Amino acid sequence: MxxxxxxxxxxxxxxxxxxxxxxxxxxxxxxxxxxxxxxxxxxxxxxxxxxxxxxxxxxxxxxxxxxxxxxxxxxxxxxxxxxxxxxxxxxxxxxxxxxxxxxxxxxxxxxxxxxxxxxxxxxxxxxxxxxxxxxxxxxxxxxxxxxxxxxxGGSLPELTLGRARPGQTLVAHGRIGYSAAGLALLEHFGRAGVPEHFKPLIDAHCSPRLTPGRGMVARAAGATAMTDNSDGLIVDLSHMAKKSGVRIDVDSAEIAPDSLLSLAGEELGCDPWEWILSGGEDHTLLSTTFGDAPSGFRVIGRVTKSRPDDLVTVDKKTPAYSAGWKSF
Missing domain, CATH: 3.30.1330.10 (PurM-like, N-terminal domain)
Incomplete structure (x- = not known):
């Protein structure tokens, strides 16, 4: 290098x-x-x-x-x-x-x-x-x-990949797809050339943020499994589904591109769904729970019994994108 x-x-x-x-x-x-x-x-x-x-x-x-x-x-x-x-x-x-x-x-x-x-x-x-x-x-x-x-601290177990259970809801804290969109904009424009209205996407890639303490909040509220979206939504959820012996179905309406992601997609001629499903590096917290969504989280899917085909589906179908980050 x-x-x-x-x-x-x-x-x-x-x-x-x-x-x-x-x-x-x-x-x-x-x-x-x-x-x-x-x-x-x-x-x-x-x-x-x-x-x-x-x-x-x-x-x-x-x-x-x-x-x-x-x-x-x-x-x-x-x-x-x-x-x-x-x-x-x-x-x-x-x-x-x-x-x-x-x-x-x-x-x-x-x-x-x-x-x-x-x-x-x-x-x-x-x-x-x-x-x-x-x-x-x-x-x-x-x-x-x-x-x-x-x-x-406390007596509650840690949140691991292997503790998702059928019947739970899938919840998320943080945006999904913003970091990958920011990377695509940087690759196209360079830092100095990115239009100002895309700044939230650039910030998400260069300096991602989370609200401190959300993991502890979810654990205290009864969450059982958790990971962060670092390698791509489908990839990271697949690790959880495989470890837990379940299938995870994501509701597309709950993760759909917002106006800024859609605008970036139009600007670059890209499908924003690729950023959402396989982009990664948002470090969004993804968790499963039997109860209501913990404070700061939103419901984005469901955990169901495992099946021999897809570990993770979107609207019960094979996702259009699933590649994710590769270290080598």
Whole structure:
């Protein structure tokens, strides 16, 4: 993979190679709430006496998961935290801490690291979480890896892929298809050329958001299974259906393209249903429950008994799109 090319506006100041490891760490901790004190490891206190730790990790690779000409350093930091915290939320847990590891070429501007850390700090602050450790190293590619740590309190079981049951409703928190539409617009126009009215779609791709605590709300309300829409709606629901031994039927009327997605589809000559069904990276929370939709969620389908054909259907038919994200 070619070395990243940083915006000219960042290249007037020092680089990470010139500053050195410990000064780079200082730049990060100035921007992100941190309890780093130089010890070899962090000690985390349990939020409640019976809480369990929930851990998730993800990485972002320049040119694969983000582009420096499309996203600001702060947006990259925000996305790095959110995609990990969404996994913690999907277990019904509360994100409490994160570890950050960065591999960067020596010519990486310190200004990029400062912006990245500010985005990380912003998202951590929204969850009252903190940065508790990490590592920095030189490498040919720019790679950002976050490990998220959550706390799961109380006696209720965690929300897993394998606990969906026939007769439940499928509920969602967050928009579906916006991130994929934003990516398509960026590929067509570039960041500077995207019409202003499509900004919500660009934001959904470059800096996705969730309302903190929705996973815990769903768990407390009786939800049993949950995942986040990271690889594509049909793909992620298929994982849940397979693990649970059920079929999931999505109601197309509840996930239909809104006016903005429809407008983007017209602009690009694309079918917005492809973004909705196979786009992914919205990090929308998808859950199943026997009761009413938990606060902040909406009903988008039903869980039924398994059948030998499709794991997931839309209006009881094979979905038109189902490819989803592939890591390799």
């Amino acid at each position: 070619p070395a990243p090319i940083f915006p000219a506006s960042m290249q007037d100041g020092p680089t990470v190679g010139e500053l050195g490891e410990f000064e780079v760490i200082r730049v990060i901790t100035e921007q992100a709430s941190s309890s780093l004190n130089g010890d070899d490891a962090a000690v985390l206190r349990h939020a409640t006496p019976n809480s369990r730790a929930v851990v998730a990790t993800d990485m972002l690779v320049s040119g694969r998961h983000f582009r420096l000409d499309w996203s600001t350093p702060a947006e990259i930091g925000e996305k790095a935290i959110l995609q990990n915290f969404a996994d913690i939320e999907a277990m019904g847990a509360r994100p409490v801490a994160a570890l950050l590891a960065i591999s960067a070429p020596t010519h990486t501007p310190v200004e990029f690291i400062r912006g990245l850390a500010s985005g990380i700090g912003k998202r951590l602050g929204e969850y009252s979480a903190e940065l508790v450790g990490g590592d920095v190293a030189s490498g040919e590619s720019l790679v950002i890896s976050v490990t998220a740590i959550g706390a799961l």
